[in-house]
Structure formats: C-alpha cells, structure tokens
Amino acid sequence: MKKIVFVGAGMAALVASEKLARSGKFEVHVYEKSDYDTLSYDWHDDINKATYIDNGLPLPKEGTYFTKRNWSFIPPSEGVEVTLDIPEDALDWSTERRLLARQYADRAADVVNFHFGCEVEGLIVDGGAVKGVVVGGESVYADLVVDNSGALSKLRASLPSSAHIDAKPSDEDIFVAYRGFHAKVDGAPEPENSNRAYLRPCGVKGISWSIKDPSGTVNVLIGQVGKMSKEELKQSYSRLKASNPQISDDIVRGGRICVIPIRRPLTRMVADGYVAIGDSAFMTVPMIGSGVENSVKAACILADVILDGDSLSPQALWQYQVRYYLDRGANHMGVDILKRWLLSCKPTDLDWLFEKGVVGAREMAAGATGQLITLGLSDIFGKLKAGIGRLDLLLALSGVIGKTQKAAKLGKAIPTVYDERKIAEWEKKVNALFKRD
Numbered sequence: 001m002k003k004i005v006f007v008g009a010g011m012a013a014l015v016a017s018e019k020l021a022r023s024g025k026f027e028v029h030v031y032e033k034s035d036y037d038t039l040s041y042d043w044h045d046d047i048n049k050a051t052y053i054d055n056g057l058p059l060p061k062e063g064t065y066f067t068k069r070n071w072s073f074i075p076p077s078e079g080v081e082v083t084l085d086i087p088e089d090a091l092d093w094s095t096e097r098r099l100l101a102r103q104y105a106d107r108a109a110d111v112v113n114f115h116f117g118c119e120v121e122g123l124i125v126d127g128g129a130v131k132g133v134v135v136g137g138e139s140v141y142a143d144l145v146v147d148n149s150g151a152l153s154k155l156r157a158s159l160p161s162s163a164h165i166d167a168k169p170s171d172e173d174i175f176v177a178y179r180g181f182h183a184k185v186d187g188a189p190e191p192e193n194s195n196r197a198y199l200r201p202c203g204v205k206g207i208s209w210s211i212k213d214p215s216g217t218v219n220v221l222i223g224q225v226g227k228m229s230k231e232e233l234k235q236s237y238s239r240l241k242a243s244n245p246q247i248s249d250d251i252v253r254g255g256r257i258c259v260i261p262i263r264r265p266l267t268r269m270v271a272d273g274y275v276a277i278g279d280s281a282f283m284t285v286p287m288i289g290s291g292v293e294n295s296v297k298a299a300c301i302l303a304d305v306i307l308d309g310d311s312l313s314p315q316a317l318w319q320y321q322v323r324y325y326l327d328r329g330a331n332h333m334g335v336d337i338l339k340r341w342l343l344s345c346k347p348t349d350l351d352w353l354f355e356k357g358v359v360g361a362r363e364m365a366a367g368a369t370g371q372l373i374t375l376g377l378s379d380i381f382g383k384l385k386a387g388i389g390r391l392d393l394l395l396a397l398s399g400v401i402g403k404t405q406k407a408a409k410l411g412k413a414i415p416t417v418y419d420e421r422k423i424a425e426w427e428k429k430v431n432a433l434f435k436r437d
C-alpha cells in the first residue's frame with residue numbers, strides 16, 4: 001500500500017487525508033506540531049457555508065459558529081463608509097477554528113494516523129526527488145509528502161532547485177497581522193456599522209478592522225504588508241481606537257501576530273514526491289487573505305486527482321494544479337494585480353475613488369470573494385459625463401482592470417499536460433507579467 005504523509009493539520013490536510021485514507025488505497029499520516037488541544041486558532045474566522053455544502057463536507061457543529069454581518073469598508077480619509085449588501089443567507093459563518101479543526105480530525109481519526117505534537121524537521125531528498133520527512137530525528141519514508149505547513153513552509157524552502165518551486169514569499173506577498181479580541185469600554189458609543197474595515201489606515205500598506213463580537217468583546221485586526229514594527233502597530237492601534245472608542249486595551253482572547261499570504265498561487269505546486277497545498281501554495285484570496293474555502297476546494301481536487309489517477313507521479317499530480325487554476329487560481333492572479341495597484345496608489349486617490357462611488361459595494365464584494373471586477377470604457381465615460389472628473393485616475397484604474405483580466409486569462413492558459421518546456425514557457429510569461437507590475 002502506498003504511503004502519503006501530510007505535514008501540518010490545516011483544513012486542507014484534514015479534508016484530503018480523510019478522503020484518501022477512507023478509500024482504503026493508501027496508508028495516510030498527518031504530522032502536526034501543535035497538540036490536539038492547541039490545534040489551529042483560538043478564535044473564529046469567516047467561512048461561507050457553501051464551502052462545506054458544495055464539497056459534500058459536514059457543516060460546523062451547532063453552537064460553534066454565528067452568521068457574520070456585512071462589512072463596511074472605509075478609505076484612508078475615513079470620509080465615507082461603503083457597506084456591502086450581501087443577503088443574510090449568503091453571509092459567511094464565523095466559525096470557531098479550533099473546534100472546526102478538531103471536528104474534522106475526530107471524523108478522520110478511524111482511518112488517518114494523526115501524530116500531534118510532532119514537528120517535521122525537514123525533507124528527505126534523494127536524486128532530486130522527495131522521499132519522505134524527518135521527524136524527531138527519525139526518517140519517515142513516503143511515496144508522497146503533502147506540504148500543508150503554511151505560508152512560511154520550511155519544507156518548500158528546502159526543495160531542490162530542480163523542483164522550480166518558489167522557496168519563500170517576498171515581503172510584498174505577505175501580510176503581517178495582529179489579531180486580538182479586546183474587552184469593550186463600558187458605556188462607550190457604538191459605531192452604526194458593526195464590521196468596519198479600514199483600508200490603508202494612516203497611509204500604511206495595510207488594513208485594520210474593528211468588529212463588534214457576539215461574545216461582547218471587540219474583534220481587532222491590524223496588519224501591514226511585509227513587516228510591521230512595534231511603533232507602526234502602536235500608531236495604527238491608536239488610530240483605530242480613536243475612531244472606535246469601544247476598544248479597550250484588555251485582551252480577552254488571541255493577541256498574537258500571524259502571517260497570511262496575499263499573493264497569486266504558486267506557479268508550481270507539484271514536484272517529484274511533493275505537493276504544496278493551502279497557504280503553503282499561497283491559496284488565499286490576495287485581496288483579503290481568506291484561505292479556508294480555497295484550501296478545502298484544493299483538498300477535494302487533490303484527493304479526486306489521486307484517487308482517479310492511480311499514480312503519484314508529478315505528471316499525474318499536475319492535474320491537481322491545472323484544476324485548481326481553472327477553478328479559481330487564475331482569477332486570483334487577476335485579484336493580485338488589483339491588490340498591488342490599490343496598495344501602490346496614493347491614499348488620496350483611494351479616498352477619491354471611494355468618495356465618488358467609483359469603487360463601491362459591488363467592487364468590494366467581488367474583490368473580497370476572489371472575483372474579478374469590471375470597469376469598461378463605457379463605465380468611465382458614464383462617470384465622466386456625470387461630471388466626476390479625474391480622467392487620469394479613471395484611465396489608470398481601467399488599465400489595471402484590463403491587466404487583471406489579462407492575468408486571469410494567462411492563468412487559465414496553464415498547460416493542461418505536464419510538459420516541462422511548456423510549463424517553463426507559461427511560468428516565464430506569468431513572472432514577466434508580475435515583474436512589470
């Protein structure tokens with residue numbers, strides 16, 4: 001029986017390991033450095049319920065989630081709030097991450113060999129192929145290693161150069177975020193909109209949010225692209241508190257710094273004996289860094305490809321990457337282009353786009369869910385006719401939106417069969433498009 005080792009018990013590993021093991025065709029092991037009791041995050045995050053239903057997976061247990069309210073987005077000047085209008089039944093469920101991870105681990109425990117509290121120290125590489133992992137100084141050989149160990153995966157970084165897999169994300173590809181649930185200041189006024197996300201607060205390349213939590217606390221996030229110094233965190237926190245006086249300094253839950261990838265997916269997720277999945281393959285929506293839905297989808301694709309294909313060769317596993325790109329990865333390339341532009345434009349331009357309604361609820365809802373937004377020349381002329389001016393900015397935005405579509409088209413042109421020459425050519429075009437940006 002062939003052996004598959006997962007590194008990290010993220011949602012992708014929990015879903016894919018169970019499917020593969022339950023087929024009875026594979027011996028499946030999951031190595032996770034946290035203990036079962038400290039698995040995943042001690043807080044809730046937003047996941048659309050369609051993620052479970054569409055993929056035939058169990059819903060989170062009653063009492064472990066609540067329906068999220070609509071987001072309000074606020075540009076740097078804080079002069080306007082754009083509130084989304086997503087109907088109640090389509091809103092995300094904010095789900096307790098640790099309870100969800102345990103629910104999925106418990107469900108798989110009769111067929112998957114879980115090794116909690118076991119950190120994988122490295123890969124066994126022989127002749128350019130991955131042959132297994134090193135855990136606790138011991139070699140564990142496997143026919144396939146699935147890397148679900150996160151954005152800063154040390155396994156990915158130690159692959160041989162012949163794998164052509166990006167070792168590390170660049171600074172602009174990651175979001176460094178503080179997340180904490182703070183006690184509420186007694187008697188402080190509440191904002192009208194309960195889920196407020198501040199774009200480029202204090203002009204920094206980042207976002208902050210303040211969300212009224214059903215637990216009676218305030219859910220606080222402050223993040224920046226690349227790096228965030230203590231001083232920068234302090235400044236953004238003070239600014240957030242100034243607009244949201246209900247936030248106290250008393251941290252009830254969380255209160256830690258995390259790293260989230262915010263870039264297009266890897267152009268190579270597959271090597272000989274190795275597959276990257278989830279944050280390790282940069283599968284989050286580049287605009288907002290949500291990645292649970294994408295990693296669950298990728299897990300289902302990976303399991304289907306392995307079970308249908310009867311081979312663990314890179315040629316067979318390439319279909320996993322192709323299907324992921326065609327399903328959503330290609331669109332995320334486009335969203336990455338838009339994100340880069342929004343981060344590089346002047347904060348005053350961003351204010352203008354929001355204040356004049358050029359960027360509104362429709363555009364923000366699309367970007368947040370990983371969809372491409374549209375703004376054609378006819379839209380631009382319509383806006384100019386309405387007398388809002390700034391032809392330069394409207395044309396720049398229209399140009400960027402055109403580029404997002406070009407990027408998505410290129411993503412969809414991924415070679416459908418594993419041919420090293422064709423893959424290298426495609427990858428070169430992708431890299432060129434992102435280098436120029």
Ligand SMILES: Cc1cc2nc3c(=O)[nH]c(=O)nc-3n(C[C@H](O)[C@H](O)[C@H](O)COP(=O)(O)OP(=O)(O)OC[C@H]3O[C@@H](n4cnc5c(N)ncnc54)[C@H](O)[C@@H]3O)c2cc1C
Nearest residue numbers: 008010011032033045046119120149258278279290291292
């Ligand atoms: C503050 C914050 C808020 C977020 N909010 C949302 C949200 O609202 N909605 C959403 O969809 N996504 C959200 N995300 C992103 C989401 O958490 C991830 O995209 C998603 O969980 C996929 O991550 P993953 O499974 O690939 O990695 P992770 O969830 O990071 O799991 C990686 C696992 O690998 C383990 N590990 C790492 N190295 C090793 C090793 N060497 N050996 C063994 N185990 C190892 C880790 O302990 C961890 O359990 C948020 C992330 C953060 C940080």
